[in-house]
Amino acid sequence: xxxxxxxxxxxxxxxxxxxxxxxxxxxxxxxxxxxxxxxxxxxxxxxxxxxxxxxxxxxxxxxxxxxxxxxxxxxxxxxxxxxxxxxxxxxxxxxxxxxxxxxxxxxxxxxxxxxxxxxxxxxxxxxxxxxxxxxxxxxxxxxxxxxxxxxxxxxxxxxxxxxxxxxxxxxxxxxxxxxxxxxxxxxxxxxxx
Numbered sequence: 642x643x644x645x646x647x648x649x650x651x652x653x654x655x656x657x658x659x660x661x662x663x664x665x666x667x668x669x670x671x672x673x674x675x676x677x678x679x680x681x682x683x684x685x686x687x688x689x690x691x692x693x694x695x696x697x698x699x700x701x702x703x704x705x706x707x708x709x710x711x712x713x714x715x716x717x718x719x720x721x722x723x724x725x726x727x728x729x730x731x732x733x734x735x736x737x738x739x740x741x742x743x744x745x746x747x748x749x750x751x752x753x754x755x756x757x758x759x760x761x762x763x764x765x766x767x768x769x770x771x772x773x774x775x776x777x778x779x780x781x782x783x784x785x786x787x788x789x790x791x792x793x794x795x796x797x798x799x800x801x802x803x804x805x806x807x808x809x810x811x812x813x814x815x816x817x818x819x820x821x822x823x824x825x826x827x828x829x830x831x832x833x834x
Contacts, residue, residue, distance in 0.1 A: 661778040664722040668771045670764075671728035674711045682731040682761040687754045694739035702809060703744040706753045707737035708760040710767060710796065712789045716781060725781060727771055731764040733757050751820070752810025756800060758823045763796040765830035 672681035680691060692704060713728045740749070770788060807816045 662723070663716065663725050663776045663778060663781060666725045666727065666771070666774075666776055668727045668729065668768050670768070671713070671730055674713055674728055674730040675732050678736040679732045679734050682733075682757060682764070684733065684757065687750070687757070689740055689742075689745065689750060691733060691735045692738045692740040692753075693735045694737050696739045696741045698741070703749050704740035704753050705738060706733060706756040708733040708757050710760065710764045710789065710793060712767075712785060714782065714785045716778065723778060725776060727785060729764055729768055729771075731757070731761040733760075748813070748816070749810055752807065752816060755803060755810075755816075755819060755823055758827060759799055759803060760796060762823065762826050762830060763792050763799070765827070767792040769831065 675681045678693075684691065692706075694705075694707075697705065709732060711730050711732055714725065716723060716725045718724075738753075740753075767789065770792070771785070774784060774788070776784060803819055804810075806812075807819055810816050
């Protein structure tokens with residue numbers, strides 16, 4: 642009798658574990674995640690109007706682009722299946738981005754656009770990674786959060802590298818190399834909007 646009960650419990654545990662597997666995960670680019678004052682990638686006619694914050698006159702920099710990756714996720718049970726959706730967008734917050742009018746020209750604007758392009762590239766890579774993960778109900782939320790944080794961290798390092806190697810856009814030859822690198826990487830990204 643004891644072995645029958647143990648067998649039954651084992652079957653319940655195995656069945657429960659199986660029922661907790663997420664059957665399908667849809668990962669999508671969703672511009673609707675942006676709030677008022679935020680623009681999604683790709684922007685229409687990137688220009689200084691997107692930089693609406695008061696400039697930080699204590700900063701040595703001519704401009705600052707505030708961009709990032711937003712993620713929203715949800716699960717639902719449909720019939721016997723568990724389905725999940727992850728929505729992602731690269732955004733720029735116009736209310737936090739600023740520029741100093743007397744120090745900015747076309748080359749500075751192009752450099753700032755590069756920051757937004759790098760954000761979009763990281764978002765595309767995040768989508769690629771999330772599409773490869775086998776999620777369970779138990780690990781879904783924590784994995785999405787952890788992977789999102791990992792890509793935000795990678796993005797911050799890449800933004801710093803971009804600024805360091807181009808000296809914030811003032812080294813024309815280095816800036817040109819970065820533009821080509823970013824363009825090439827965006828072209829190979831399967832999830833580019």
